[in-house]
Amino acid sequence: MIDADPLAEVELRELVPAVIGVLVGRGADFATAEDAVQDALIEALRTWPEDPPRDRRGWLVTVAWRKFLDIIRAEDSRTRREERVVAAALAAPVTSAEPGAHGARNADDTLDLYFLCAHPRLRPASAVALTLRAVGGLTTKQIAEAYMVPEATMAQRISRAKATIAGRRLDRPGDLSSVLTTLYLVFNEGHSGETDLVAEAIRLTRRLGTMTDSAEVDGLLALMLLHHARRAARFDSAGRLIALADQDRKVWDRRLIGEGIGILQAALARDHLGEYQAQAAIAALHADAQHVDDTDWVQIAQWYDELLRLRDTPIVRLNRAVAVGEADGPAAGLAELRGLDEDLPRYFAVEAHLRERSGDLETAARLYARAAERAASLAERDHLNRQAARTRSGREPR
Structure with missing residues (x-):
């Protein structure tokens, strides 16, 4: 943690998109700029507790730019792009007084990154990982720990994601619905290890709200x-x-x-x-x-009903069956289930609930047990098995 202060670490994360934007504005490609900023972020996490800079954003820009130059100089062949970027570096001193250091451009850079990281060509898991790194400012290690996978595995996922969008420009308009889907995926991952993805998703969504x-x-x-x-x-x-x-x-x-x-x-x-x-x-x-x-x-x-008009999916219809069953009685809810695929997640759990409400405890117990066999998590399986046992015994819900 930085300065033993969680707020300071959050501040550091919030600086990351703006610093990436500065590097991209100087001519860096997104993938290399993002790598350079991550290297600078790791150095900040290591050095700031003992020697915190007065201008944190300026420090990150300076160190990230140096890291970027180190990366391109380490390439086997010198390209015209490198010559152009190095020339730009010589012409523009590295300070915090970059375009976008204050005002709207800073927000625009971050909004561009939201759209880029939620690019429709990316798989959902890749979009989530890249968003957490480039927009959220999390390190690869933190993301890997949150998803309980090896750091090398997460690094490969992020590298593939960056390769997929290589050469894509940071320009709008982008697909806001893809961004929202990505953020909701982050939220639904919940909490694993030290990184609370629920809190991270809320923070990033609040931030997006200030820019749109x-x-x-x-x-x-x-x-x-x-x-x-x-x-x-x-x-x-x-x-x-x-x-x-x-x-x-x-x-x-x-x-x-x-x-x-x-x-x-x-x-x-x-x-x-x-x-x-x-x-x-x-x-x-x-x-x-x-x-x-x-x-x-x-x-x-x-x-x-309103949600169905906006997004008519089997899952929405399944959830609506529960609501109808509660509002108009279990027979009405069971009627809504007809025509839906039994392979839907939670289908048997919903039918079991409605059968129980109708008084058919024997069928409900059997369906709860069947739902438990298809549960997506151990906690859900345990819950459904307890429901099956309770219904067999004829006990009322708590």
Whole structure:
């Protein structure tokens, strides 16, 4: 950690996109500039605790530029590009007074990087890794630890991602929906090791919101905050998953819920509805209920109708079946399931829940057990097996 202060490390991460932008503006290609800034970042993490610079941004620009020159000088053949870049370096002293050191250009550089790292040619996992490095300022080691893979494996993934977008210019307009998808993927990875990807996704989405005029960015931020507010209630002391209906709502973070609802209301008032705003509205209705019995399932079902108009996918229809089953009765929910593919994730868990509500405990127990066999995680498998055992015994949900 820098200066033993987590805020200082966050500040360092926030400088990374701007420094990459400075190097690219001087003629460096993105891939080499990003490597050089990462080298400078590692040096900063090593030296700043004992000798912190007064001008952190200027220090990073200076060291990253030197690293960049070292990289291109180490190449076997000298190219015209190198001669041009070195000439530019001689003509422009390295200081913090770069174009974009203050003002809009700095933000533009960072926004360009968001779009580049979420390029449609990249696979989702590669886009996430590159975003965490180039925009988030995380080191390859930190990203590898978060995903619990060897550092060499993550380095190869990032190298392939940079090779895929080699030569792509940092210019807009870009695909904002791809950026939002990438950030939501980061958020859903959760917490592994010392790097909290949930907090990182929220930080990057907040930052994106300051650089764009988009109700959907605000919608995604609201959705993240509302989900994150329930985090402390999702597992018990033994590490077992707790379903939403069974969570202790006194543990929910009401400050985050209030902030999320406020951001969502402002976004909806702009009358440019998008899928993240609709999802956030559903999350807000859950968060607003003081007890599970207070949940406004009719409104939730209506919001799923809106979401279907925006993004008609089997997963949305599956989740809508749950809402309809709660609003209009289990028979109506089961009717919504007809026509959906049984191979959908959580299909049998949803059917089991609706069968249980209809009073068919024997079928529900069998379906819970079948859902457990297809669970995506050990925690989910354990939860579904416990549901199956509870239903076989005829016990009511907690």
